Amino acid sequence: MNFEWIAKYWPLLIDGAVQTVALLVISVSIGFVLAVGLAFARVSGGPVIRNLSLGYSTVFRGTPLLIQLWLLYYGVGSLLPLVPGLRQSFLWPILREGFFFAAVSFTLNFAAYQSEVLRGALLSVPKGELEAGRSLGMSQWQLTRRIWLPRAIRTALPTIAGEIVLQLKATPLAFTVTVMDLYAAAFKVRQDTLLVYEPLLVVTLFYVALTALITRAFGIVEAQVPIRR
Template identity: 75%
Template sequence: MDFSWIFNYWPLIVAGAIQTLLLLVISVVFGFILAIGLALAQVNGPVWLRGCAKAYCTSFRGTPLLIQLWLLYYGVGSLLPMIPGLRTSFLWPIVREGFFFAAVSFTLNYAAYEAEVLRGALLAVPKGELEAGRAFGMSRWTLLRRIWLPRAIRIALPTIGGEVVLQLKATPLAFTVTVMDLYAVAYKVRQDTLLVYEPLIIVTVFYVCLTLVITRAFRLVELQVPIRR
């Protein structure tokens, strides 16, 4: 095996790894925030809002992420230049890039899956704990912030860790919309050097190491915040 090419491509490898990490962090952080709203809408919202949240989750969970990404990039992306004034605004350098559409697509998709996880976790919180909070005079917002949501997140924590790993493994799809992530760098190396296995091995090692870091981090959080019965 020949790994001598690494010395010539290491700046691209580092840049690709950073792009991959950025996609993961952006989609997980913003997707989780959106998922909380979707889960609460399904559990405690009015009928119309509950229906909208369920329809959203069903639609995004029922279609492949690649199709969602392409619909955004090739569909919505082709309409953006028609918006008056957008090309001359400060937003244009951001919204014209494939990274923007990949981040939005990954965020919306992750939110749909995570919302279902949080919905089940919210329903799994013991009713006695919520009744105790109400007995202490907590408002609905205080009850949600101090008891219901933290307990639900703790219950769902192992599943959330698994979803983050799945999200990490989905990031190579960004390569299909011109994002120069780590897999795109491996593809470029293969085109330039005709080496197939060596670039993929580098990508594999990166993903395995990052998966170990993620699982270890979630495991430490689980140990620090045990479930109280």
Template identity: 70%
Template sequence: MDFSWVASYADLLVRGAAITFLLLSISVSVGFALAILLAVAQVGAFFPLRWLSRGYCTFFRGTPLLIQLWLFYYGLGSYLPFIPGLRASFLWPILREGFFFAALALTLNFAAYQGEILRGAMASVPKGELEAARAFGMSPGKILRRIWLPRAIRIALPTFAGEVVLQLKATPIVFSVTVMDLYGAAYKIRQDTLLVYEPLILVTVFYVGLTFAITQVFQKLEKSVPSRR
């Protein structure tokens, strides 16, 4: 075991870890917000929205994340330069980077899975509670905000923790579109130093550590949300 390279690559590793964490945070937070819209659309009565949302979830859950990422980056991304004026605009520095497409693909994918889970959770909220809310004279919007969604999120919370961990482990594929995440940093170190295992061991420790932190946060969260078992 030779870890003498750590000092000279510390900068690269820290930046890589930050990118991994940033991608995870963006995709989980934005993805969750989207998932709520998707779930509500699916349990709602307006059928065009219901079908649209169902189609979206089927498409994103039915294709490999890697292919989605490449469709965005190499497909969509390679047509962007042909839009007149875009290359000269202030948006180009963002749109030319793999990071944008990585965040986009991870977010849309996460939203599709969470949307499905949340839909299931909303369906399993006891009918009696919703009827009670209606008996109190709450409007449908108020029922959704006060009873239906909070109860559904509480039901989905343990699953949600697992999904965030899975999302973390999906992030290394972003290196295939030139994003220097933690795995990308490890790859570069492996190539530079010709060490096979040591860089991988180091990033393994990081991923396990982050997973541990995520599960801790969710355990705290679960305990803090009152529930009747």
């Protein structure tokens, strides 16, 4: 095993790790907010809103993430330069980058999967707790903010942690749209040095360490906020 190349390529590896973590944080944080809205639309929305939410979830969960990513990057991305004035706007430096399309596709995909998790968690909250809140004079917003949503999130924490780990393992797909994430950095190292296993081992250790960190963090949260029976 030869790891002497790390001394030369460590800045590239660090930049790739930052890109990977940034994709994960953006897609998970924004995707979770979208998922909450989609879940409530399924549970308590009207027929139109409920069916729209179901359709969104079905489309994004029923197609591979790679296809969604390519449709955005090669499809929508190829049409953006045709929008009048867009190239001269302050948004163009962001919209022309593959990172933007990767973040959007990962976010929309995560929201679809997470909405199903939260929908099940919302339905699992005992009706007695909601009725108790109403009997105390809580409005629907207060009931949702203080009882329904926190209780559902606590119930879904183990599944949420698993979904975040799956999202982390999907980030190397961003390499296919020119994002210089950690896997892309390892690929660059392989091209330059003709080493195959060593760069991949470094990438593997990073993903294992980050997975362990995510799992540990959620374990601490679960221990601090036990489920009330």
